[in-house]
Amino acid sequence: MAVTRVRRESWQGQVAWRKTYADGGHRRRIAALRWIARRLGANALLAPMPLSPELACRTEQAMINRLAALGANVPPVLAVGDRELLLGDLGPTLAVVCRAEPDDDKRSRLVQLGLDALADLHARGGYLSQAFARNLTVRDGCVGFIDLEEDPGTTMSLPAAQARDVLFYAHSTARFLCSQPGEHARLLKAHLERETPEVRTEVTRTASALCWISPVACLFGERARGVAQALSSLARATA
Template identity: 80%
Template structure:
């Protein structure tokens, strides 16, 4: 993925975001991740090839237009350049809203809202770049999708790309329901019942391939525990 810088601006009296693309310089890391994904047989975790700034910019334009055509809530393209885009605002990220919410039941509803948005998108044949909660927004009850500068279907099937969405979303939301034992897994299980069989199979295959990592991750703090929580939820949801 190319490196990006995002700056807030004003456009015709409204909030806008200028996104500039640069060389990411992460080719060795991505090559290593691709090798690991292949060794595990985890197709959904295969990272797309690194892109030049210009190609990343064009990819995000294409992804935005493709998702908009499917009825998804994506940022309007206000201005387009070779290495930058001016994008409309879709409100705060879902991650930010979840972190600020102190009521457990409402946090569950927020996580469910993201799953509902993914289910609708997948039902229309769509997929995201990286479906983390930080790359989803929530405004007036509507979930939106941002940060779309890579196209997973350049290296994997549609089923794997949609499974990748579920996996990334699970990873980024388990922490928000850690005070509600088993609830995250129940939400994922119900969501997977709405996905196509080949998507469910990809999620289950990847969860199985990564099952050994959960007990190891629990030995560490912070983000490692979040990984462990997500993997435990996925294991229960796909059992």
């Protein structure tokens, strides 16, 4: 699987990001995750196959072009190489903005903003690579999508790929609302009502398959507890 390195540059007086793709990654871990996903019947967690640096670079270009054609806010491609792209800047990530926001209600609105962006993208027939909060950006109330070097649509159906977005977003945002019991589940439940029945089915199936992890994860570190919080919210949202 290709790994990526990103460095900040200046391009025509503006911020740009040079993304370089290289050999590496965790092939055995991905193979294990694919095996587990199949055993659980969790289609939305079936990780895409590992890609060479060149193919990962071309995949990101294709994903950017596809999402741009759907009207999504994606970084402009400023320059292209076999193993690198120069991309425009879309602002800070949603994760960074949420971590810096001390107000509970404003954090909730930020999480809702990301859900609104996903709902709009899914309604247009789109999906992301990995819809973690670190791969969404926020600038002037507008959400953007970055880090698009894998295409889940190569290994799963459209509903599963869109369910994957919901699951990854839920996983990465639960910790921002831990001071507001029930708020994360409420937002997810409202969001799922905007998704298609097929997407809701995929999310429900996966949340059910993973429900046993929640009480175990609570016993470990902060990252594991974040997983437990996300699974608890998903269980309540899909009940």
